Amino acid sequence: MIEDKNQSRTSLDQLGEFGLIDHLTQNFEINQKSTIKGIGDDAAVLDFKSKQIVVTTDLLVENVHFDLSYVPLKHLGYKAVVVNLSDVYAMNASATQITVSIAVSNRFPLEALEELYAGIETAAKVYNVDVVGGDTTSSTTGLIISVTAIGELEPEDIVYRSGAKQNDLIVVTGDIGAAYMGLQILEREKEVFKVNPQNQPDLDPYTYIIERQLRPEARKDIVELLKKMEVKPTSMIDISDGLSSEIMHICKQSDVGAEIYENKIPLDPQVISTCEEFKIDSTTIALNGGEDYELLMTISQEDFPKIKGNPNLTVIGYITEKARGMHLITRGEQAVPIIAKGWNAMKNEV
Amino acid sequence: MIEDKNQSRTSLDQLGEFGLIDHLTQNFEINQKSTIKGIGDDAAVLDFKSKQIVVTTDLLVENVHFDLSYVPLKHLGYKAVVVNLSDVYAMNASATQITVSIAVSNRFPLEALEELYAGIETAAKVYNVDVVGGDTTSSTTGLIISVTAIGELEPEDIVYRSGAKQNDLIVVTGDIGAAYMGLQILEREKEVFKVNPQNQPDLDPYTYIIERQLRPEARKDIVELLKKMEVKPTSMIDISDGLSSEIMHICKQSDVGAEIYENKIPLDPQVISTCEEFKIDSTTIALNGGEDYELLMTISQEDFPKIKGNPNLTVIGYITEKARGMHLITRGEQAVPIIAKGWNAMKNEV
Numbered sequence: 050m051i052e053d054k055n056q057s058r059t060s061l062d063q064l065g066e067f068g069l070i071d072h073l074t075q076n077f078e079i080n081q082k083s084t085i086k087g088i089g090d091d092a093a094v095l096d097f098k099s100k101q102i103v104v105t106t107d108l109l110v111e112n113v114h115f116d117l118s119y120v121p122l123k124h125l126g127y128k129a130v131v132v133n134l135s136d137v138y139a140m141n142a143s144a145t146q147i148t149v150s151i152a153v154s155n156r157f158p159l160e161a162l163e164e165l166y167a168g169i170e171t172a173a174k175v176y177n178v179d180v181v182g183g184d185t186t187s188s189t190t191g192l193i194i195s196v197t198a199i200g201e202l203e204p205e206d207i208v209y210r211s212g213a214k215q216n217d218l219i220v221v222t223g224d225i226g227a228a229y230m231g232l233q234i235l236e237r238e239k240e241v242f243k244v245n246p247q248n249q250p251d252l253d254p255y256t257y258i259i260e261r262q263l264r265p266e267a268r269k270d271i272v273e274l275l276k277k278m279e280v281k282p283t284s285m286i287d288i289s290d291g292l293s294s295e296i297m298h299i300c301k302q303s304d305v306g307a308e309i310y311e312n313k314i315p316l317d318p319q320v321i322s323t324c325e326e327f328k329i330d331s332t333t334i335a336l337n338g339g340e341d342y343e344l345l346m347t348i349s350q351e352d353f354p355k356i357k358g359n360p361n362l363t364v365i366g367y368i369t370e371k372a373r374g375m376h377l378i379t380r381g382e383q384a385v386p387i388i389a390k391g392w393n394a395m396k397n398e399v
Numbered sequence: 400m401i402e403d404k405n406q407s408r409t410s411l412d413q414l415g416e417f418g419l420i421d422h423l424t425q426n427f428e429i430n431q432k433s434t435i436k437g438i439g440d441d442a443a444v445l446d447f448k449s450k451q452i453v454v455t456t457d458l459l460v461e462n463v464h465f466d467l468s469y470v471p472l473k474h475l476g477y478k479a480v481v482v483n484l485s486d487v488y489a490m491n492a493s494a495t496q497i498t499v500s501i502a503v504s505n506r507f508p509l510e511a512l513e514e515l516y517a518g519i520e521t522a523a524k525v526y527n528v529d530v531v532g533g534d535t536t537s538s539t540t541g542l543i544i545s546v547t548a549i550g551e552l553e554p555e556d557i558v559y560r561s562g563a564k565q566n567d568l569i570v571v572t573g574d575i576g577a578a579y580m581g582l583q584i585l586e587r588e589k590e591v592f593k594v595n596p597q598n599q600p601d602l603d604p605y606t607y608i609i610e611r612q613l614r615p616e617a618r619k620d621i622v623e624l625l626k627k628m629e630v631k632p633t634s635m636i637d638i639s640d641g642l643s644s645e646i647m648h649i650c651k652q653s654d655v656g657a658e659i660y661e662n663k664i665p666l667d668p669q670v671i672s673t674c675e676e677f678k679i680d681s682t683t684i685a686l687n688g689g690e691d692y693e694l695l696m697t698i699s700q701e702d703f704p705k706i707k708g709n710p711n712l713t714v715i716g717y718i719t720e721k722a723r724g725m726h727l728i729t730r731g732e733q734a735v736p737i738i739a740k741g742w743n744a745m746k747n748e749v
Contacts, residue, residue: 089560094453101435106500106532108536182454184456193543
């Protein structure tokens, strides 16, 4: 399909583990002041002075989290970094370093790993993080990518999931549901390709949603924007599993309830038109889709004038007392309980 | 074989991802002052004040790094932690936190993961590190474990691989080669078991070497001992791939040569007797075996009186100028070049 079929193939056996790491990371630059020593010793050495640090880690498994029949390896490398940085930004921190470990089977030639690492390198440059370590090993089957991301912040800047207070506004960045609908298009085209490999799909009407799936961005800009606006969210989380699941995390950890207004949820026109094409409800997709890597936050009502009118930030509801539970207020003004239907890697279902 | 066949089976599908993490980590304690927030938000929050930190990560893949037909899951969890802590100690640092991510297929019941996490928890207690994060996901085939370890140290205490100087003494902790010979015994018994499952193997003559393979320890005690003795190594590395491979790392990064004396290499009597049984040369095993997780270091000759006679530390050679290369001086006083034959996960061979 859209995969770049690289003709040149160098077997991994020719390099061995140390040669492979050296080869793949040779162009990686160190830019962060906090990185004292990157790749090349038993461990990386970092110095954050008086700052606190945040640490987060994710494991991506072939055929669970990605399908190489339509995910280009360069995009996969980029995305593997982004999904981890998103967690760092969700703490209101600056991302500074990552480690990247991969397990690969011999079916991958060196050129495939070079593509993967080119994506990792691009993401590291775009987000200005240093790649300071990792592990490269063989796998008996597919490709596995494990990324750990580290960030720094002043102790007073940290935003947990647990700080939401009654009457706080619930704010979402960008628009949601697109990554999931992009996945539906890619899955559909994969099936079409199986039946007719000569078919040239017209993906023009879906460029935005496909890009959101294949090459999502983490909202580093929002952390910077909030600082500039002098808004410190009372709670924050990144939208990886779906809006409903993230709202439930905030409500559970903050011991509060929430009301979300269906007509306030920001959707891209391509999401709406593709949902119509697939005959599925766009609100369901927005609530349960996942993988958008937008930020969901709560802010004090006093901060509303500061964010008002900013196209990056949409108020979609407010925090209530716990006893009132969590509800979606539909366009028909019905209150529907919000339940967890987020993307669940364990069950492989949406 | 020696696996504990747990009769009770709870399917992972019954729990889902969040339930699984909560369940598996519910007993984990936070003991480190530097841990501000552990599991339960987008990222862990750590505060190291003025100290520097070290970060290292490893990926363990079923049927590449471990064989569940003879590795009990509790031991595997313990070992997955230890191999990472070993890298922290090799920087002369104190280990403080770990993150643990796992990918598992549905063939593992919850009870199997409880065993694995019991081993992780035991290691965390023994080495006094906090488990502050992780990821749990499904795998299409086997079990994958990714651990990231974090440690702290004063900037002046750090020991790199690159500091070895001409005339420095080369020192190894404990004894080496045992983990590899333990693996040979386990592999042999696996083959015997395939032919005759009723056979009860007599493993008494091999208890030490089997334990070194299944449940290695990291040399936290050595980092503490060196501090007490006021010895700061000029370079240090942990022995994960084999003595020859680690010596080459130190020589390459320190721009020096080395001479190792065959008759000085510390071997346990069980290693010697098992090597005789297998008709293989014990020096070859000591040089190339790997997985011992002892420390290899170089110290200034001035520090020799401080370590002299300590049963944990054995001088096995000395650092030369680079031009002289790297040699093993045999019992017959022949100089044999040291070449890399360390354990190479990429090639699956020793």
